[in-house]
Amino acid sequence: MLNLKKMAQPILGMELSEIRAVLGETAPAYRARQIYQAVYRQGIASIDCISTLPAGLRAELAATHSVGRLEPVRHFDSLDGTRRYLLRLADGRTVEAVLMPEAARDTICISTQVGCPVDCRFCLTARMGLERNLTAGEIAGQVLHVVREHALDPRDARVNVVLMGMGEPLLNLANVLKATRLATDPEGIGLSPRRITLSTAGIIPKIAELGREPVRPKLAISLNASSEEQRRELMPITRKYPLKDLLDACRAYPLRPWERLTFEYVLLRDVNDTDADARRVVRLLARLKCKVNLIALNPGPGIPFETPAPERVASFQEILKRSVPCFIRKPRGRDVYAACGQLKRMSASGGNQDGRD
Numbered sequence: 285m286l287n288l289k290k291m292a293q294p295i296l297g298m299e300l301s302e303i304r305a306v307l308g309e310t311a312p313a314y315r316a317r318q319i320y321q322a323v324y325r326q327g328i329a330s331i332d333c334i335s336t337l338p339a340g341l342r343a344e345l346a347a348t349h350s351v352g353r354l355e356p357v358r359h360f361d362s363l364d365g366t367r368r369y370l371l372r373l374a375d376g377r378t379v380e381a382v383l384m385p386e387a388a389r390d391t392i393c394i395s396t397q398v399g400c401p402v403d404c405r406f407c408l409t410a411r412m413g414l415e416r417n418l419t420a421g422e423i424a425g426q427v428l429h430v431v432r433e434h435a436l437d438p439r440d441a442r443v444n445v446v447l448m449g450m451g452e453p454l455l456n457l458a459n460v461l462k463a464t465r466l467a468t469d470p471e472g473i474g475l476s477p478r479r480i481t482l483s484t485a486g487i488i489p490k491i492a493e494l495g496r497e498p499v500r501p502k503l504a505i506s507l508n509a510s511s512e513e514q515r516r517e518l519m520p521i522t523r524k525y526p527l528k529d530l531l532d533a534c535r536a537y538p539l540r541p542w543e544r545l546t547f548e549y550v551l552l553r554d555v556n557d558t559d560a561d562a563r564r565v566v567r568l569l570a571r572l573k574c575k576v577n578l579i580a581l582n583p584g585p586g587i588p589f590e591t592p593a594p595e596r597v598a599s600f601q602e603i604l605k606r607s608v609p610c611f612i613r614k615p616r617g618r619d620v621y622a623a624c625g626q627l628k629r630m631s632a633s634g635g636n637q638d639g640r641d
């Protein structure tokens with residue numbers, strides 16, 4: 285009896301056909317659609333709230349299923365308006381999502397794994413290791429939570445979603461793709477596929493697999509180094525997936541007509557931020573339809589690198605800009621550990637607030 289609630293299957297994460305299968309053949313087809321829309325469009329809190337369903341069906345469904353919304357634990361507000369959410373999953377683990385409001389758009393950054401198995405030297409999430417993959421419902425659930433909290437309309441062109449939180453999305457590709465289909469279904473959440481972007485450390489075979497999907501996010505690659513040796517030091521995954529092969533995979537990637545690749549480059553003072561590095565990056569990216577986002581290192585406890593001076597970042601950008609569109613990603617929410625590479629279930633003061641590791 286005690287475990288009944290725990291055993292309830294979450295509807296969040298199910299596609300329409302799966303909800304149909306739950307209802308069985310005797311239920312009229314429109315019932316599944318009513319449930320689907322209640323969960324993904326209205327963002328209802330519990331099955332009892334699906335007012336379009338007859339009471340009997342509601343009770344029957346509630347006996348075996350739950351909506352599966354993520355449970356907010358707490359949030360942290362940055363002085364710059366960024367808000368970092370700590371959300372609890374059904375098994376008690378927690379995951380983070382971030383909202384970055386700007387004048388012209390709102391960006392929601394979501395996680396795809398609890399922790400991360402890719403051990404990039406400059407990233408705090410890497411210190412956690414991998415706890416587990418998130419389900420499609422847990423990934424899409426982060427978007428639903430943030431849009432609900434801020435009364436955002438995912439159909440509005442202001443809203444962008446980036447899979448750049450905790451985890452390596454291409455190591456959880458099936459769930460990421462299902463979450464993308466749920467997030468972009470016009471019958472449901474309704475986000476435009478042009479406004480969802482996935483970032484990868486460079487899992488080469490999965491890049492090709494992603495390219496074959498009809499419904500997929502835009503692709504961003506964490507480049508972060510200007511040579512094979514340097515990248516091997518900073519991102520040890522380069523030993524398995526060499527930079528040269530990664531760039532070949534990028535050149536072979538089937539971009540949609542409106543699309544271009546994004547390369548992210550974390551600038552580490554005196555490590556990969558020289559003018560010579562910038563010139564090498566220009567050569568690496570030749571013949572690619574792309575843009576570059578520069579990220580000055582967001583510091584963290586135990587991260588053995590320093591942030592370059594703004595003039596260094598500007599000089600690096602100048603060199604790249606001659607050949608490729610190049611932008612500097614504004615640090616958002618650094619004061620509450622919400623910025624790139626800082627997600628590790630940290631309290632604003634730098635401690636760890638949920639009693640785990």
Ligand code: SAH
Binds near residue numbers: 548582
């Ligand atoms: N694992 C995926 C998704 C995470 S995206 C990936 O690696 O792409 C997070 C982005 O922040 C990546 O581009 C990563 O290189 C960058 N990053 C990691 N640690 C950082 C730090 N300390 N400061 C700034 N950027 C960082």
